[in-house]
Amino acid sequence: MMIATDLLNALGIPMTDSPKIIVLDDDPTGSQTVHSCLLLCRWDVDTLCLGLTDESPIFFVLTNTRALPPDEAAAVTREVCQNLKQALAQTQITDFLIVSRSDSTLRGHYPIETDVIAAELGPFDAHFLTPAFFEGGRFTRDSIHYLKIAGVDTPVHETEFARDSVFGYHHSYLPDYVAEKTQGKILAHQVERFLLADVRSGTYDRLMGLTGNVCVAVDAETQADMDRFAQDVLRAAAQGKRFLFRSAASLLTSLAALPPQPVPANEMAQYVRQGNPGVILVGSHVQKTTAQLTQLLQNPTVAGIEVDVSHLLSDTLDQRERLRESVLAEVQAIYASGKTPVIYTSRQELTFPDTQTRLAFGVEVSNLLMAIVQGLPTDIGFLISKGGITSNDVLSKGLALKSARLLGQILPGVSVVRTPLDHPLFPTLPVVLFPGNVGDNDALATAYHRLRVAAHNEQE
Known part of the structure; x- marks a missing residue:
C-alpha cells in the first residue's frame, strides 16, 4: 500500500493538500488497523496541538463516549470540537478530515456524536456510514451490514450486539438503521447508497454532487473496496468538499495509507x-x-x-x-x-x-x-x-x-x-x-x- 503522500501524488493532489485525519474515538480500539501515530487521552488545546503537529497523517482522541450516557457523550464531543477549533487555529491547519470512530457492530451514540460534530465543525456536504472492519469479519453488501460467524455471513441485527442493553437496534439494512437511530429525522429513502458496483467503478462524481450533510451508506467487502472509496474521497476533499465519517477502523487504513508497521x-x-x-x-x-x-x-x-x-x-x-x-x-x-x-x-x-x-x-x-x-x-x-x-x-x-x-x-x-x-x-x-x-x-x-x-x- 502506498503511503498517504504517495497516494495523493498518484491522484495528482499536491502533498501540501494532504489532509490531517482527526479521529474522535469512542473507545481506544479504533486504532486497530494503523500504527506509529498518537493516541491522545486528553483533549485540552495543547494536547490536541501535539496530535495536529505530529508527523503521522492520523491521530486519535480517545473520548470513551461509549461508556457515557447520551447527554455526557454529547458534552464531551462538544468540548473536544470546541478545543479542536482553537488547536486548528493555533497550528494553522485548514485541511483535515473528521472521523467519528465507533463500533463495527453498530453500537454507539449515533447520531448524537455526528450531530454535535456537524454543529461545531460543519457545515459538511455529507456524512458517511462506513462500518466495515475486515479484520473482525464485518462488511457491508447491498447496504446490509454483516458479521461473519463460523463462516456464515450473519446480518448484525441477528447477533448478540444488536441486543446490547444500551445500544440495541433492530436493523442491519443501514438506511433502516439510520431511520431507527435518528427516530425518523432521516428517513430510510433519504439515505444515499453507494453500492459495491458504485464503489468499484468510482464514486468521485457522486461525491462532488453531495450537499447538505446528506447521509450516505457505503458498501465494502474488501480493503480494496475501501481503498478505492478513500481515493475518491481524498480527490473530492482536495476540490473543497467537506465530509464527516461515522466509521469503524478499516476506512482509517485506507485514508492513512501507511507502510507496514516497523515491528511485525x-x-x-x-x-x-x-x-x-x-x-x-x-x-x-x-x-x-x-x-x-x-x-x-x-x-x-x-x-x-x-x-x-x-x-x-x-x-x-x-x-x-x-x-x-x-x-x-x-x-x-x-x-x-x-x-x-x-x-x-x-x-x-x-x-x-x-x-x-x-x-x-x-x-x-x-x-x-x-x-x-x-x-x-x-x-x-x-x-x-x-x-x-x-x-x-x-x-x-x-x-x-x-x-x-x-x-x-x-x-x-x-x-x-x-x-x-x-x-x-x-x-x-x-x-x-x-x-x-x-x-x-x-x-x-x-x-x-x-x-x-x-x-x-x-x-x-
Missing part, C-alpha cells in the same frame, strides 16, 4: 520489559471474550483471579478497598511465582432497572479495576487489557497517560501501545488494547504467547 506482529516480544511476566486484565463480558478467557486459562503459565463485581452493588467503600487489597495480594503471589496473573470480572450478566444505572455500575467496576492497575508490580513485562472501555480506562485512568504512541498490531485488530520513558510507575510498558469482540477463541492466548516468548527466553 510475531516479533513484538522485543518490547517486553526485562523478559518479565505480565498481567492480563479482562473487563469485557461479551460471549467472544468469555470463550477466549476460558481458552487462555488452560495455559499452565497463567493463573486466574476472578473479581466478583456483584459485590459493588452493595459493598461499602471499606469493603471495596479490602476487595482491591485481596486481588492485589493474589497478583503479587502469582507474579512472584513466575506466572502471569489474569484478573477478570465475573462473567454473569447482571440486570439493571435502566440504562443510566447500568452505565453508573460500569463506572464503579472500572474504578475498581483501575485502582488494581495502579497497584500492580511496577516491573511487570507487559499488560494486556481486554475490552474497549476497559482499555480506554487503563490508558487514561489506570496509567494516567496524556498520550501514547501506537506501535502497531499484535494480532489483526489488536493494537499495542507503549508508555513514555518518563512514566512514574511503568516506563516503556507495552500495553495491548484488545477489543472485546475481536478474534477467534484462541486469540487472547495467542497474543499472550507472543509476549510470553520474551519472558520464557529470559528465564532460560
